[in-house]
Amino acid sequence: MAKPSRPHMPSKARPKKTGPGPQAEGAAERPQMKDKPGFSARKVAADILGNVVHKRRPLDGELDANSGHSGFRELAANDKSLVRAILGACLRHRGELNELLDRLLDRRIPEKTGRVTDILHVAMAQMLYLDIPDRAAVSLAVDHASIDRRAVPYKGLVNGVLRRLGREREDVTGDLDANRLNTPEWLFDSWAAAYGEETALAIAAAHQNEAALDLTVKEDPAGWAERLGGIVVGAGSVRLHRKGAVDALEGFAEGAWWVQDAAASMPARLLGSLEGKRAADLCAAPGGKTAQLAAAGARVTAVDISKSRLKRVSENLSRLGLEAEVIASDLREWEPASPFDAILLDAPCSATGTIRRHPDVPWIKQAYDVGVLSEVQSVLLRRVAGWLQPGGTLVYCTCSMERAEGEDQISAFLADQPGFELVPVQPEEVGGLEAVITPEGYLRTLPCHSATTDGGETGLDGFFAARIRRL
Template sequence: MAEGIAARAAAVAALNAVLGEGRMLAELSEPDLAPQDRARAARLTEEVLRRLDPADRILAPKLRKSPPLALMNILRLGLVEMALGAAPYGVVNACVAIAQQDRKTRHRSGLVNAVLRGIDPAALAEQPVQKLPRWLRQPLVQKWGRDAVHQMETVFAAPPPLDLTLRPEGPHPEGEMMPTGSLRLSDPGRITALPGYAEGGWWVQDMAAAIPARLLQAQAGERVLDLCAAPGGKTMQLAATGAEVTALDISAARLRRVEENLARTGLQAQLIAADALHWEPDGLFDAILLDAPCSASGTIRRHPDLPFIKDGSEIRGLAELQSQLIDRALYWLKPGGRLVFATCSLLPEEGELQLDAALARHPGLKTTRLELDGISSDWWTESGGLRLRPDYLASQGGMDGFFMMRLHRP
């Protein structure tokens, strides 16, 4: 395949899978490409998803009727890539070539050529940012107002920076130190080529995702459980404190990634593949970190495919599962032990309401607010939960949306 076409073709195929088959990008097999082209394909796919609605508004006047999805995705890709600064001549030729490769779009390759040559890619920057889907946007507007939600959407529309959690003694790249202690890189390049990767001096972890382990405050020698542990960032944080860590996850495949990261960083934890709703520990724990399964609605800046895949129908089931996991985790704590519950969700059903319900179900249960570096007092709720939003620190790239609470068993 000609130079530059392979990565674009892979991006179009990924868009077809997300928008036509409802598949998450993380579930797709990696294309058989050189690492550089694979990274380029992923970047183009995500950029199109972040700008899909604005791109469609520009393309619509150039189309008499809606073309097949595969052809529309070629047009979207071409427009977005030109808007990002790629040479129009090369982009148009590549998109025409991609159309000609598929018998379903071959006869419309002339349309691709005419449309892409007839649009002004600079107009894409003038379009309003893409809105969240109604099932998600409506409850967020009710909770925080339109201005706050618009600011979140603005953060979601931009490629996210890369955050690293550092080991104090390990080498690491140059970057911006965030108020919470994470290192932020705006243009990291290939992850495995960064200074300190081979030495295990750091691991990739959004700054918001690094806060639950800090909130738990595990101590050396304590018996600590990381519940729903994969991909393992929090496991490594806990292990780095010197605590005796057990990491449990329902997926053995995902735990293998945790094992690889532990080996690279030289940290230790006991890994157990089991369903937390049926597993029983051989003793009680001093502290438990529960990063529960959730809608992941707070991670759209890093997973722009999510709004096109989910419709909110799973929220009730997830909230019920979260409640069950909280109850089981509390049962595994030593008297006086502490539990940190966290979800990477923006929805109150998976956050603020979970805290209210847990306090109602367990008389005597207490919440604790801590003063942590980089955490504004305004981010704490009246009930004692910590709410993080994507629009916080927006000028520095924002953060994932999270809710977390620290509970003490009487």
């Protein structure tokens, strides 16, 4: 089971009492440290890590180019890439890092803000999971501790722990159970109850690797896969394993495709033929599904509560040469002027299906969040279902692997809404991937599922979708 962080003091690296002297020295060193190659990137990484794991701030927000962490926005492009790599390693392996600190320390660190632990995690992640020499990781961590007023009493501890890790790496890391340690207990228990322990372990294992880049193309997936050096996966997505700037890829400027996980592209496909029909994409941001509906010929109304996120939707539609009516509003207050032929409700959820892409999710979400969000989902589902034309189709989906946000929502809805029926998903609608269709006829993708019918490519975001028809 993933353990909470319980750092202890090693007997040979106890903190010394400090007065104004060391802190004043740290302050004097600050300008010099800032200019030391790699120092600013490590400091920013520790700052952001602390904001994520202690203050539960989403990582995407901290890394936002316009409104994110101020120190991150000031970094050069190569240092920004390094920060992203460090944070990815820290968050994907957080349980292992906590366990290692338990093994390397023998007394609890009195420092209460978590600052020392954050500095240690940043250095340990470099030493264990990134191609960075131990010497650089240790030296910069000690430098950081020496100028941070909360960490300076533990500068010797930071040095001693990291050097011990370098010496005893094989002994202290050999028997780590990564899949269990890196998954909070409440999440693993939820997955084991829903899918069985073997599948829960496979899900956890899939989260240790960063997801590939999936694209939804307007037409000719096979042709675009050949041009871009990728493969066709899912129900017609193009998957690339190479890294680099997305906007430098062929077809980006022309608006031939957009970034969207193969699983995330499946719910919109369940609405069938949309040519000339009125369709609503509700909780629309970031807009991949809006683009799908518009590209299929629908007259689309996209609604989301966030004005800032809708700005990105509009920008993407412009690049793609597609049109939609974009409305910023709370669905609990907004009313359409007339009913829709098709509705896609991508309800707000815990996002536990996106951990491969968002490794902060296990550490900023709790079981409590699932309960709160499931209540919101229930309210929204019942409200928007009334906006369907008779005979119209609604697809409810979430990027969550929790049954409370998927299967339980639909079974409860159908039990108390006699005017609707479930329309089961068919294999041909999801690229022939029969394993992602449940016995009830729901779509349920998991990170450990195969993305191709031959089993040669695995990995999908965790998604749930159900198709409902109004009688």
